[in-house]
Amino acid sequence: MTFFLEVLVGGLLSGAMYSLVALGFVLIFKASGVFNFAQGAMVLFSALTLVSLLEKGWNLWMCLGITLAGMVFLAYLIERIVLRPLVNQPPLALFLATIGLAFAIEGIAQAMWGTQVHGLNVGIPDVPLNVKGLLISEFDIFTGIIAAVLVAALALFFSKTRVGRALRAVADDHEAALTVGIPLRHIWVIVWAVAGIVALVAGIVWGSRVGVQFSLVLIAYKALPALILGGLDSVPGAIAGGLLIGASEKLAEVYVGPFVGGAIESWFPYMLALGFLLIRPEGLFGEVHIERV
Amino acid sequence: MQTSKKWFSILCVAVVSGVAAPVATVQAADQFVPVPIYRTGPYAAGGTGIFGGMMDYMHMINERDGGVNGVKLTWEECETEYKVDRGVECYERLKNKPPTGAAMFHPLSTGITYATIERGAADKIPIVSMGYGRADASDGRVFPYTFTMPINYWNQNTAKIKFIGTKVGGMDKLKGLKIANVHHDSAYGKETIPILEAQAKKYGFHVKHYAVAHPGLEQKAIWLQIRQDKPDWIILRGWGVMNPTALKEAARVGFPSNKIVGVWWSGSEEDVRPAGDSAKGYIAAGFHPAGTDFPVIQEIMKHVQNKGKGHVEKDRVGTMYYNRGVLHGIVTVEAIRTAQKKYGNKPLTGEQVQFGLEHLKIDEARIKALGATALMSPIHTDCRDHEGGGMVKFQEWNGQKWVTITDWIKPDFALTRPLIEESAAKYAQEKGIKPRTCK
Structure with a gap:
């Protein structure tokens, strides 16, 4: 029973790390109806920028400030070069644009900062704690807290601020939002900048854990099943989906994996998400959209 | 309008110079070696480090010795991203490069090795998987064009x-x-x-x-x-x-x-x-240590890196990946040198270089002459053994x-050789290959 609990808790804490990436997807989808394929590339870009600046020997806070400014500038460029020419185009066109964007950001990140692997230590302890016989990583607990704080902040932002409400209006209908005076371009820059900041947080956490390297872009694939489970347009859903995926994939690897040759962590979440799509396509917390024809 | 024209001109110059650059370097008397590198993607550190070391070594041979017995080495990069499909594409693209086609092909990926073994045998181009690939390919009777030196998995x-x-x-x-x-x-x-x-x-x-x-x-x-x-x-x-x-x-x-x-x-x-x-x-x-305290690395520093001609960042010289790349370069050059003894000092075909790879004799004296003492163990290949008896530190x-x-x-x-031969024989049976007879 102790082992089961250890796997379960470990899985939930891993899930919190998936949620950090899933949040970036949700933000952009919620505000623009675009599934941002470039979120993983943004995680890489932000983490690589931060670690490369740190390696110059500069102060952590200064490096963080420069990286944040860089992510805001990136958001501005994306709006100016990619999104603005595509206003009122079908969501599929925007989605395809983000695929191209992902390749561009990955290439720019590597061209700017190189392809070397970097260690990142931002002072978060990474030692196991013995909690009533369960070994739980202090780092993972820290990540869980970060995810919770981010969700709370974003939930408040969307529901209690004017900008947040404007973001939701833009997501519902670009043209209608424009006609009531919501500045679409500013809103898009804001939401991509916020998604960039979330990408930076995810990049710091994942980079501290596995090193800052190209593989960070692959983390995005871990977030996809979490999004399907939680709902593409729900901030709490991203968290719930991440936790569910984390816990279920770990339990499956331990208790089912040995019977099918192991290494099922990579595809099990997708099977779970596929099953979930058949039952509840909008996800656990996603809005049900009814379109009249 | 004027600005647009200016930018268009700059773009044209950039495109033309970018296209022309890799084409202009191959000469009729050069020996061509493909470089299926991975500079991007999740494994780029390995791709740039190893091929960086290999290209630096070949560059040093050109700069210091004027090539291998006067035959300059030339190479062309092809980006694989460590993907098998792109690796095969690179093999196909580079195998017939002038003047004599690819001397050999270093896949630098077990997946790409598996995908190119049969192509290499058909095209008579050696596939050299140094410290990776399939272990049973060490049996040269079944795999005449695949090499696993200095040591297989x-x-x-x-x-x-x-x-x-x-x-x-x-x-x-x-x-x-x-x-x-x-x-x-x-x-x-x-x-x-x-x-x-x-x-x-x-x-x-x-x-x-x-x-x-x-x-x-x-x-x-x-x-x-x-x-x-x-x-x-x-x-x-x-x-x-x-x-x-x-x-x-x-x-x-x-x-x-x-x-x-x-x-x-x-x-x-x-x-x-x-x-x-x-x-x-x-x-x-x-199968080699890290470090820069080897004469061969110092020679590379002197003739290549210190002149700003390196193929990888200077601070990576002497790292594990870099030194592995230098060993790739040594095996490449020594195989060409050995083959030249039979076929003459001229650019050789893959089939001719196969002879060199199959008759490598890099003993302690040769290692010392190469400036690689303690960097590598001796390699002795023959028709049966394409691994060469390497050792591990x-x-x-x-x-x-x-x-x-x-x-x-x-x-x-003693444990592995019978298993290698057994596995190779099974492969030969599956593929309908008649193993060569080795003297």
């Missing part, structure tokens, strides 16, 4: 078990030990399962295999199982991000790093630095650098 693995044997007080003390094989879930990762099983049978230890899903970013479930199973030693067979993640997870479950022995693809600076303190004391096998990460902790350890050839 199976023999490396026997050296690891010998190393663990010395650590526990003798090979007889292996009996009853529990060894966990944590491997990448790929052809590369699974390659050593048969030999580990054979060794477990021979020495009486228990081996359990744990497959880690690609890319290996998440391994918590695996390491919790390992903690539950309590192995005595762990063999780590990772690649890329799987390595630092494994070392960190091992520390999280309290497994000591000095009881983990990695393959050489888990033993670069890039594998341990991101793991921080968790990697201190970790041990990895190697073990190295420990002290938190700052790799420190060599053993002398060359000879693998258990």
Whole structure:
């Protein structure tokens, strides 16, 4: 029973790390109806920028400030070069644009900062704690807290601020939002900048854990099943989906994996998400959209 | 309008010069060597480090010696991103480059090796998988155009078990030990399962295999199982991000790093630095050490890097990947040199260079002349043996650098050779290949 609990808790804490990436997807989808394929590339870009600046020997806070400014500038460029020419185009066109964007950001990140692997230590302890016989990583607990704080902040932002409400209006209908005076371009820059900041947080956490390297872009694939489970347009859903995926994939690897040759962590979440799509396509917390024809 | 024209002109110049640059360098008297590099993607550190070292070595031969017996080496990069389909595309694109086609092809990926073995045999272009690829390709009778020097995965693995044997007080003390094989879930990762099983049978230890899903970013479930199973030693067979993640997870479950022995693809600076303190004391096998205190590396510094002509950043010279690349360069050049003795000092075809690869005699005296003493072990290939009898050194990460902790350890050839021949014979039967008769 102790082992089961250890796997379960470990899985939930891993899930919190998936949620950090899933949040970036949700933000952009919620505000623009675009599934941002470039979120993983943004995680890489932000983490690589931060670690490369740190390696110059500069102060952590200064490096963080420069990286944040860089992510805001990136958001501005994306709006100016990619999104603005595509206003009122079908969501599929925007989605395809983000695929191209992902390749561009990955290439720019590597061209700017190189392809070397970097260690990142931002002072978060990474030692196991013995909690009533369960070994739980202090780092993972820290990540869980970060995810919770981010969700709370974003939930408040969307529901209690004017900008947040404007973001939701833009997501519902670009043209209608424009006609009531919501500045679409500013809103898009804001939401991509916020998604960039979330990408930076995810990049710091994942980079501290596995090193800052190209593989960070692959983390995005871990977030996809979490999004399907939680709902593409729900901030709490991203968290719930991440936790569910984390816990279920770990339990499956331990208790089912040995019977099918192991290494099922990579595809099990997708099977779970596929099953979930058949039952509840909008996800656990996603809005049900009814379109009249 | 004026500005648009200006930018259009700049773009045209950039495009034209970009296209023209790689084409202008090949001369009729040059020997062409393909470089299927991976500068981008998750394994770029390995691709740039190894091919960087290899190109620096070839460049040094051109600068210092005027080429191999007067024949200048030339090469062209092709980006594979470590993907098999792109690797095959690069092979096809570069195999017929003038003047004589590819001298040989270094796939630098077990997957690409598997995909090009049959093509190489058909085109008579040697596929050289140095320290990777399929172990049974060491049998030159079945695989005339595939080479695994200086040592294949199976023999490396026997050296690891010998190393663990010395650590526990003798090979007889292996009996009853529990060894966990944590491997990448790929052809590369699974390659050593048969030999580990054979060794477990021979020495009486228990081996359990744990497959880690690609890319290996998440391994918590695996390491919790390992903690539950309590192995005595762990063999780590990772690649890329799987390595630092494994070392960190091992520390999280309290497994000591000095009881983990990695393959050489888990033993670069890039594998341990991101793991921080968790990697201190970790041990990895190697068919060469790291460091710059070798005359051949100093020669490269003098003739290439210090003149600003390097193919990789100067601060990477002497790293594990870089030195492995220099060994790739040495084998490439020595094979061409050996083949020239038979066919003359001129650009050679892949078929002719195959002779050189199959008659390599890099003994201690030659190693000294190359300036590579202690950097590599002797290689002697022949028609039957395409591996060449290489040996293994073990190295420990002290938190700052790799420190060599053993002398060359000879693998258990007596155990592996019959298995290699058995596996190669099975392959020959499946493919309808009639093995060559070797004198």
